[in-house]
Amino acid sequence: MSEPTQQRLDPGPAIPVYERQQQLGDLWTAVPEPARRRYRPRRAFWRHRAVRAGAVITLLALCGLVILALVRDQTGTEGFLVGLGLAVLPVPLLVAAFRWLDRVDPGPWRNLLFSFAWGAFAAALVAIIANTFAIRWIATATADPAGAESLGVTVIAPVVEESAKAAAILLVFLFRRRDFTGLVDGVVFAGFTATGFAFTENILYLGSAFGEDRSAGSAGLASITAATFFVRVVLAPFAHPLFTVLTGIGFGLAATAARHQKIRRLVLPPLGLVLAMGMHALWNGSTSLFGPFGFYAVYAVFMVPVFGLLTWLAIWSRQRELRTVSAELPAYAAAGWLPASAPQALSSMRARTVARDFAARTYGRQASRSVGEYEAFATSLAFLRHDARRGRTGPDFVEREQELLHHLWERRETAGPALTYAARATGRVPVPPPYIDYDGYNPYRQY
Structure with a gap:
C-alpha cells in the first residue's frame, strides 16, 4: 500500500517578476507548510508582544493618573469637569479629519491610540512639569517673575512641548516601521499626538478660566471661559496639530528616503522639529512681540495660510498614494493574483466603498469586512x-510580498466580483454597450 501523498494548498499564480527579486533570495511558497505555520521562535521575556504592550499601557496609565491629578489640583473638581466637557468638543472632528486622511492605507488603531494617549498623558505631563520647573528656576535666578513667565511662554514651552510630542512620532517610527511608510503616516501620527496634547491642555486652560470667573463673579460671553473657549476651541483648534505636523512631515519624508540616503x-x-518649535514660539509670542492685535495678525497672515498649505500637501499626498496603487498593482493583475479591473477600483476611494457595499448586499457583512x-x-x-523599486525595503521583501499575496488569494472569491462590479459602476473601466440584434434591420442601409 503506497503512502498517501500530502495534500498541498494551492499557492496561486506565480509571483510577478521583479527586477531585483533575484537579489533578495529564493522565493518561498505563498502558503507555508502546517508544521512551519505552528512554529514560534523563542524570544526573551521582554521581547514578547504582550509584555511590551502591557508595559506601554501601564506607563501611559500612570502618566494619565498623574497629569489628571495635577490638572484637577490646579482647576478644582468643578473647573476640571467644565474644562473636560468643553475640551472634548473638537476632538472627534480632528480625529475624524486625520482618520479620513489615512483611509487609503489605514494603519492599526493601536498606533493611533498610542499616539493620542502619549500626547494627552505623557507629553502633557512632561510639559507641565518641565515648564513649571524652568519658569520657577529662571524667576529665582533673575528675580524677574514677569520676564521669566514671558520667556517660558515664548521659548521654553515650544521647545519642551514639541520635543515631548515628537517622542511619540519617533517611537512609532522606530518600533512600528512597517506602519510608517510616508508623509501621510507622519501627518496622521503627529495629528493624533497633538490632538491628545491639546485636549489635556484645553482642560487646564478652560478649567482655570472657569475658576477665575467663579472668583470674579463673571458669566456669559464676557467671561474668561467664553474668551478662552473661542480662541482655543473655535478659532484655532488646529494650532497644536499644525505645529506638530511639521515634525511628522520631517519623519514622513525620512521614511521615504532610500537606505543609502542616510x-x-x-x-x-x-x-x-525645529520648524514646529519656531511656529509654536511665534504663535505663543504673537501678543508680546506684535502688540495687543499681534495674535490676530499672526493668525490671519501666517497661521491660516500655513494651515491651507499643509492641508493641500496632505491631500495631495493622499492622492499620490492612490496613484501609487494604480501604478503598482497591474503587474500582479497581469500575473493573475488580482482581477483585471481591481487596480482601477482600488485606486478610487469611491469604488472601494461601492465594492464593500456590493459585498454587504450580496453576501453579507462578513463579506464586506473581507x-x-x-x-x-x-x-x-x-x-x-x-518601496522595493526605490531601494527602501529590507531582505524580508520576498516574505512580506508572499504573505500579502496569500491574504489576497484567500479572499479572492469574495473580493474579485465586488471590485469588478465597483470598477464598472464607477466608470473606472469602460463597459461596452450591450449588443442588440435587430434581425438585420439598419435604418441607414439603402434597400
Whole structure:
C-alpha cells in the first residue's frame, strides 16, 4: 500500500517578476507548510508582544493618573469637569479629519491610540512639569517673575512641548516601521499626538478660566471661559496639530528616503522639529512681540495660510498614494493574483466603498469586512512594491510580498466580483454597450 501523498494548498499564480527579486533570495511558497505555520521562535521575556504592550499601557496609565491629578489640583473638581466637557468638543472632528486622511492605507488603531494617549498623558505631563520647573528656576535666578513667565511662554514651552510630542512620532517610527511608510503616516501620527496634547491642555486652560470667573463673579460671553473657549476651541483648534505636523512631515519624508540616503534620514526629522518649535514660539509670542492685535495678525497672515498649505500637501499626498496603487498593482493583475479591473477600483476611494457595499448586499457583512481587508492588503502590497523599486525595503521583501499575496488569494472569491462590479459602476473601466440584434434591420442601409 503506497503512502498517501500530502495534500498541498494551492499557492496561486506565480509571483510577478521583479527586477531585483533575484537579489533578495529564493522565493518561498505563498502558503507555508502546517508544521512551519505552528512554529514560534523563542524570544526573551521582554521581547514578547504582550509584555511590551502591557508595559506601554501601564506607563501611559500612570502618566494619565498623574497629569489628571495635577490638572484637577490646579482647576478644582468643578473647573476640571467644565474644562473636560468643553475640551472634548473638537476632538472627534480632528480625529475624524486625520482618520479620513489615512483611509487609503489605514494603519492599526493601536498606533493611533498610542499616539493620542502619549500626547494627552505623557507629553502633557512632561510639559507641565518641565515648564513649571524652568519658569520657577529662571524667576529665582533673575528675580524677574514677569520676564521669566514671558520667556517660558515664548521659548521654553515650544521647545519642551514639541520635543515631548515628537517622542511619540519617533517611537512609532522606530518600533512600528512597517506602519510608517510616508508623509501621510507622519501627518496622521503627529495629528493624533497633538490632538491628545491639546485636549489635556484645553482642560487646564478652560478649567482655570472657569475658576477665575467663579472668583470674579463673571458669566456669559464676557467671561474668561467664553474668551478662552473661542480662541482655543473655535478659532484655532488646529494650532497644536499644525505645529506638530511639521515634525511628522520631517519623519514622513525620512521614511521615504532610500537606505543609502542616510543624511536625509537623519536631518529631516530634526529640521521638522525645529520648524514646529519656531511656529509654536511665534504663535505663543504673537501678543508680546506684535502688540495687543499681534495674535490676530499672526493668525490671519501666517497661521491660516500655513494651515491651507499643509492641508493641500496632505491631500495631495493622499492622492499620490492612490496613484501609487494604480501604478503598482497591474503587474500582479497581469500575473493573475488580482482581477483585471481591481487596480482601477482600488485606486478610487469611491469604488472601494461601492465594492464593500456590493459585498454587504450580496453576501453579507462578513463579506464586506473581507473586501475591506482585501483592499488594505492590496494597498500594502502596492506600497511594498513601490518601496522595493526605490531601494527602501529590507531582505524580508520576498516574505512580506508572499504573505500579502496569500491574504489576497484567500479572499479572492469574495473580493474579485465586488471590485469588478465597483470598477464598472464607477466608470473606472469602460463597459461596452450591450449588443442588440435587430434581425438585420439598419435604418441607414439603402434597400
